[in-house]
Amino acid sequence: MRFLLEALARVRALAQFITTLLFAGIFAVFLFAVFMRYAMNQPLAWADELNIILLLWVMFIAGALVLRDDEHVAFDIAWNAAPPRLRRAMGIVGALAFGGLFLVALPGTWSYIMFLWRERTTVLEWRLDLVYSCYLVFFVAVIVRFAAALLKLLGPHWRRQVGD
Structure with a gap:
C-alpha cells in the first residue's frame, strides 16, 4: 500500500510540473501574440488555437491528477x-x-x-x-x-x- 501511495504522489508531482509548464506556455504564447499583433502589426492565427489546446490539456490533467477530492467544487x-x-x-x-x-x-x-x-x-x-x-x-x-x-x-x- 505504501508503494502505491508513493507512486501516486510521484504521478501527482509530475502532473503538477507538466501543468505548470503548460500554463507557462499559455502565458508565453499569449504575450508573444499580443506583441506581434500590436507592436509588429502581424496577428498570429495559430496562437489562439495553440492556447485553447494547451488550456484543454491543463484543465483535464489538473482536474484528474493534480487536484485532490477536497479541492474540487x-x-x-x-x-x-x-x-x-x-x-x-x-x-x-x-x-x-x-x-x-x-x-x-x-x-x-x-x-x-x-x-x-x-x-x-x-x-x-x-x-x-x-x-x-x-x-x-x-x-x-x-x-x-x-x-x-x-x-x-x-x-x-x-x-x-x-x-x-
Missing part, C-alpha cells in the same frame, strides 16, 4: 448534515454511480477519440485524436479515483474517508 450541505453511516452510504452510491458511469462510457469515448485521427485543427492542422487524448487520461484517472474511494469506504477505516 462540491455542494456538500447534505453530506455535512448526514451522520457517518449515511455519509458512507452516500459515498458508496456516489462512487458506484459516477465511477460506473465513467467506466461504461470509456469504450465509446475511446472509440470516438480514435475516430478523430481523420480530423485536424483549423490552423495548426494537428490531429484531433492527439489533441483530445487528454480526455482519456482524465477518464481513466476519474475511474481510478472513484474505485479508490469505494475501496476506502468498504474498508475497515471508512470513518476516515467520511470525515468522522
Whole structure:
C-alpha cells in the first residue's frame, strides 16, 4: 500500500510540473501574440488555437491528477448534515454511480477519440485524436479515483474517508 501511495504522489508531482509548464506556455504564447499583433502589426492565427489546446490539456490533467477530492467544487450541505453511516452510504452510491458511469462510457469515448485521427485543427492542422487524448487520461484517472474511494469506504477505516 505504501508503494502505491508513493507512486501516486510521484504521478501527482509530475502532473503538477507538466501543468505548470503548460500554463507557462499559455502565458508565453499569449504575450508573444499580443506583441506581434500590436507592436509588429502581424496577428498570429495559430496562437489562439495553440492556447485553447494547451488550456484543454491543463484543465483535464489538473482536474484528474493534480487536484485532490477536497479541492474540487462540491455542494456538500447534505453530506455535512448526514451522520457517518449515511455519509458512507452516500459515498458508496456516489462512487458506484459516477465511477460506473465513467467506466461504461470509456469504450465509446475511446472509440470516438480514435475516430478523430481523420480530423485536424483549423490552423495548426494537428490531429484531433492527439489533441483530445487528454480526455482519456482524465477518464481513466476519474475511474481510478472513484474505485479508490469505494475501496476506502468498504474498508475497515471508512470513518476516515467520511470525515468522522
